Structures are given as structure tokens and as C-alpha cells.
Amino acid sequence: xxxxxxxxxxxxxxxxxxxxxxxxxxxxxxxxxxxxxxxxxxxxxxxxxxxxxxxxxxxxxxxxxxxxxxxxxxxxxxxxxxxxxxxxxxxxxxxxxxxxxxxxxxxxxxxxxxxxxxxxxxxxxxxxxxxxxxxxxxxxxxxxxxxxxxxxxxxxxxxxxxxxxxxxxxxxxxxxxxxxxxxxxxxxxxxxxxxxxxxxxxxxxxxxxxxxxxxxxxxxxxxxxxxxxxxxxxxxxxxxxxxxxxxxxxxxxxxxxxxxxxxxxxxxxxxxxxxxxxxxxxxxxxxxxxxxxxxxxxxxxxxxxxxxxxxxxxxxx
Numbered sequence: 001x002x003x004x005x006x007x008x009x010x011x012x013x014x015x016x017x018x019x020x021x022x023x024x025x026x027x028x029x030x031x032x033x034x035x036x037x038x039x040x041x042x043x044x045x046x047x048x049x050x051x052x053x054x055x056x057x058x059x060x061x062x063x064x065x066x067x068x069x070x071x072x073x074x075x076x077x078x079x080x081x082x083x084x085x086x087x088x089x090x091x092x093x094x095x096x097x098x099x100x101x102x103x104x105x106x107x108x109x110x111x112x113x114x115x116x117x118x119x120x121x122x123x124x125x126x127x128x129x130x131x132x133x134x135x136x137x138x139x140x141x142x143x144x145x146x147x148x149x150x151x152x153x154x155x156x157x158x159x160x161x162x163x164x165x166x167x168x169x170x171x172x173x174x175x176x177x178x179x180x181x182x183x184x185x186x187x188x189x190x191x192x193x194x195x196x197x198x199x200x201x202x203x204x205x206x207x208x209x210x211x212x213x214x215x216x217x218x219x220x221x222x223x224x225x226x227x228x229x230x231x232x233x234x235x236x237x238x239x240x241x242x243x244x245x246x247x248x249x250x251x252x253x254x255x256x257x258x259x260x261x262x263x264x265x266x267x268x269x270x271x272x273x274x275x276x277x278x279x280x281x282x283x284x285x286x287x288x289x290x291x292x293x294x295x296x297x298x299x300x301x302x303x304x305x306x307x308x309x310x311x312x313x314x315x316x317x
Contacts (some may be wrong), residue, residue: 005038010033010040010076013033013042014031014032014042014108017031017032017044018079018080019044021057023045023047025047028082029045029081030056030057030079030081030086031043031044031078032056032057032060032061032076032078032079033061033077034061034062034065035073035075036073041061041062041064041070042064043060043062043063044060045060056089056092057078058076058088058095059091059095062092073096073099074104075103075104075105076096076103076104077107077108078108080109082109084109085109085115087105088122093119093123096119101120102118102119102120103118103119104118105122131227131235132233132252133227133234133250134235134236134251134252134255134317135237135239136236136237136239136254137239137241137242137254137256137257137289138256138257138286139258139280140262140280140283141261141263141266142258142259142262143257143259143306144257145160145238146303146306147238147255147257147297150307151236151310154310156234157235157236158237159226159230159236159237161223161239161241162239165219166194168219169197170191170192171218174215178192178211182197182200182207182211198271198279199272202282203274203278223237223239224250234317237251240286242254242289244283248289249291252293253291253293254289255296255297255313256287256295257299258296259300261299295313
């Protein structure tokens with residue numbers, strides 16, 4: 001069985017990498033080593049007579065790792081020939097921030113002395129081009145809508161899959177399809193009644209499947225369109241059926257809202273008990289998410305506690 005890599009292995013790799021530096025102009029050697037889950041990648045600074053084409057040791061190591069499919073960076077070490085500790089330049093800090101929120105950085109001087117810093121300490125604000133997309137999911141009555149309202153109050157953009165779904169039901173072509181399957185009894189005037197349609201589909205799984213087959217393809221297309229067209233740096237998406245749709249990979253993180261008061265809250269909205277059972281039954285797999293970065297919120301203790309929880313999550317995000 002292969003030996004686990006250690007901090008000492010990383011340090012030695014960075015020092016050894018320095019020997020391969022190509023620096024005929026500055027004579028300033030730097031070696032870097034970055035640790036992934038099971039491998040160390042090294043790099044040395046490579047200069048060019050057109051000095052702007054010079055590349056730092058840190059970026060050489062990072063690019064080597066990424067080019068081989070490794071992005072799970074655990075720690076990086078940087079070795080130099082000076083008595084003072086050499087920190088990564090702004091470009092290298094930005095490149096690191098592309099792959100990690102924070103990382104341990106060990107600086108090594110010419111005498112082998114070490115100094116440990118963290119990326120968040122030395123790089124307060126990153127340049128963000130990529131949007132951060134956060135999903136909000138959970139069973140009906142868990143409090144997703146309340147959380148979405150709190151996020152909007154804090155100035156964040158929240159896209160609601162439920163709202164998109166009901167907008168789709170106002171489409172004339174969709175109305176005709178619904179009428180053919182469910183009849184005119186689900187209409188109030190010229191519009192589809194949410195309550196009447198809900199009372200039918202959550203008593204009959206086959207009817208629910210028929211509705212989903214009509215609405216969900218258009219809903220997902222519109223949801224993706226709104227995410228892609230948003231100019232917000234952070235977008236929250238309120239969608240109960242993230243796992244059902246298999247779109248976990250759309251999100252950087254997912255907030256999973258849990259509660260033991262689902263039934264009580266749904267009853268308070270005037271929903272009948274048999275319909276509540278059908279709704280929760282249809283959402284059996286909502287909490288089975290195929291993503292590592294899940295933030296679980298327990299929403300059982302009132303609005304004040306929920307607000308405090310949201311504040312903590314926003315700091316984390």
C-alpha cells in the first residue's frame with residue numbers, strides 16, 4: 001500500500017523543485033509544490049527574455065496538477081533562495097482562489113525555516129467572473145420560501161422554480177395540453193387553478209407524472225436561461241426537486257432545509273391532510289443529494305433563529 005504523503009514530503013519537494021528553476025535574468029530561484037489527495041505536483045519559475053512571459057513556480061505546479069485532472073488542493077509550499085520569506089504574487093493568489101476558498105501556504109527561506117500563512121489572510125478580495133450558484137431545496141413546508149424571502153431582503157437574487165412552473169401554466173399551448181389530460185375542471189375562468197390541479201395530481205401519481213412531463217422540460221430550460229442571463233455574482237435557486245431532476249451539478253453549494261413541522265405548516269395553508277401525504281410522498285427523494293457541499297438548515301425554532309442561521313451561512317458563502 002502506498003505511503004500517505006506528509007507535510008515534510010511537500011517541503012522537500014518544493015526545495016528540490018527550486019533546483020530546476022530557469023532564471024538566467026533574475027538569478028532568483030523559486031520552487032513550489034502543491035499537495036492533492038494522493039499526489040504532489042511541483043513547479044519552478046521559468047523566465048523569458050520578454051519578461052512578461054515569465055511564469056511563477058506556483059502557477060507551474062498548479063497548471064501541471066490541473067492538466068492531469070487534479071483540483072483537490074490541500075496545501076502548497078514555496079521555497080526561495082532569500083533569507084526573507086517569499087509570498088506568492090497577486091497572479092498566483094488569484095489562480096489559487098480559482099480552485100480553493102482557502103489553503104495552507106508554507107513559505108520556506110534559504111535556511112529551511114518555515115512560515116505558515118493562509119490564502120484568505122493574504123488575499124482578501126478575489127476577482128470573480130464565475131457566478132456562484134446556490135441551490136435551496138427541501139420538502140414542502142420546510143421553510144424554503146421563507147428563507148428565499150430573507151435572502152431577497154438581504155439584497156440577493158433568488159430564482160424560484162415554483163414561480164417559473166406556474167408562469168408556464170399561463171402559456172396557451174400548455175393550457176390546451178392540461179385541458180386534454182385533466183379536463184376543464186382544473187380551470188377557474190381562463191386560468192389553471194393551482195389548488196384544483198394540486199388536489200388531482202397529489203392523489204394520483206400517474207396524473208402527477210403526466211403534469212411533470214408537460215411542465216418540467218420547459219421549466220428546466222427557463223430555469224437554466226435565467227441563471228445564465230443573471231448578472232449577479234451569487235444566485236440562489238429555490239427548487240424542491242433538484243435531486244429529482246438530477247441537476248446537482250448546476251450548483252456550487254446546496255442548502256437543504258429540514259423541519260419536523262412540515263405537516264403543521266401545510267395544514268395552516270389550508271391544504272387537506274390526504275393532499276399533504278401525496279405531496280410529501282412525491283418528495284421522498286428530495287434530501288438524497290449527489291453533491292458533497294450541502295449545508296443543512298434545521299428550521300424548527302422560529303423566525304429569529306432562522307434569521308441568525310441565514311446570517312451565518314451568508315458569511316460562510
